[in-house]
Amino acid sequence: MNLFGTDGIRGIANADLTCEIAFKLGQAVGLRLTPPRQVCVGRDTRVSGNMLEAALIAGITSTGRDVIRLGVITTPGLSFIVRHFNLGGGVMISASHNPFEYNGLKVFGPDGKKISEDTELEFSRMILGETRLALPTGDAVGRVFEGAGMVDAYVQFLRGFVQAEMSRLRIVVDTANGSASYLARQVWGALGANVKFIHCEPDGVNINRNCGSTSPSCLAAEVVRGGFHAGFAYDGDGDRCIAVDEQGNVLSGDHIMAIMASHMAQNQRLRGNTVVGTVMANFGLEKYLSSCGIRLIRTPVGDRFVMEEMDRGGYTLGGEQSGHIIFGDILPAGDGMLTSLCLAGVFARSGRKLSDLASVIEPVPQVLVNVESACPGQVVQLPRVQQAIKQVSERLEGVGRVVVRPSGTEPLVRIMVESLDAGLVQECIDYLKAVITEEAQSGASSRKPPTV
DSSP, rough: OOOOTBBBBBEEEEBBBBBBHHHHHHHHHHHHSSTTTTTEEEEEETHHHHHHHHHHHHHHHHTTTTTEEEEOOOHHHHHHHHTTTTEEEEEEEEOSSSTTTEEEEEEEEETSSBBOOHHHHHHHHHHHHOOOOOOOOGSSSSOOOOHHHHHHHHHHHHHHOOOOOGGGEEEEEEEESSSSHHHHHHHGGGGGGGGGEEEEOOOOOTTTTTOTOOOHHHHHHHHHHTOEEEEEEEETSSEEEEETTTTOOOOOHHHHHHHHHHHHHHOSSSSEEEEEEEETTOOOHHHHHHHOOOOOEEESSSSSHHHHHHHHHHHHHHEEEEEEEEEETOSSSSSSSHHHHHHHHOOOOOSOHHHHHHHHHHOEEEEEEEEESSSSHHHSSHHHHHHHHHHHHHHHHTEEEEEEESSSSSSSSEEEEEESOHHHHHHHHHHHHHHHHHTTTTTGSSOOOOOO
């Protein structure tokens, strides 16, 4: 059994995701992840972060491995530090865009990338197993070191993307009361009073609450009210970026990839003239890229799958509609602050409005809905649900697409329907939602997944 979803081991802290799991994962990391090099541990601003950090570090040091404690940092910041300082790997404690009561454990290898599925399975077996481990004693146990200097190196890395042309811009930055709350001020500080920060006062429970990349309406209102040129919203662990133009229009990862792909192609940075997206990418993005002679490759949902495809083809741009944007020639992870800096640089140098740059995409009508389910993976496989998906697929053949999948981060079934016919989209969404809701509420989906 693999305890890892699309983005680490995740669940409600102290219920699904316990200190025991964190401790055992720490031991697995200490014993198997690139010994004997040091590993680092970072966290976001959730109230449960300190608790899980203590358990995780205890597990790692119990194996004799030394730990560098980074404190509050973004997930891409941890990825950067692992590679830049040649560490053995790292673990990020975060549930990204989820509500504060959730938390998660994301493991990165020495290359700064998320561990492979094979390694996830090995770690899962070690967490679930009852094998007694031979552990060191005395001065052979691991030690803990503080990594503030390493975090400073990450800040300086990002500040290198602040360009002189950006000084004319007035920007609003929404840090979602998350990992970027402390770092964004340092990164954007070179622009001084031209940047306004909102939702950057974390208290342990307000992370992602009506703010950030999953709730950009407040940012959009602030941009319009203050006459700003643009706004950028990050998520709880800082690996996503959603933009807002000067008119208050919300720009998804699809818009950002379209703008950046065109710019990178003009500057011979878009390797293979290819962008890697997921099955959720709007057809409007694919249509625009095709008009520019750029190919779009689709992968399953999850930035790890995007990164794997980028590695296979040596591609330099990929991402998700949700705002995970990966610049493969810069960093092997989506980084919200990096994305916003790169996008701001492009439209500052262009002399055009962000709304003009984003207008190249004409999104095809696409509706996304979620259905709650304790066991979304089981619900999706139920015969009646599979039959409903087949019927909708046949109806949309040649005119649209349907994607139904279990969420890898929350107890939800996610439904997406896309077509030029908006009425048809809504009909198909209503039908699928009704069938899946009924099946999810039946006894077939009431069984809880096994816990440790």
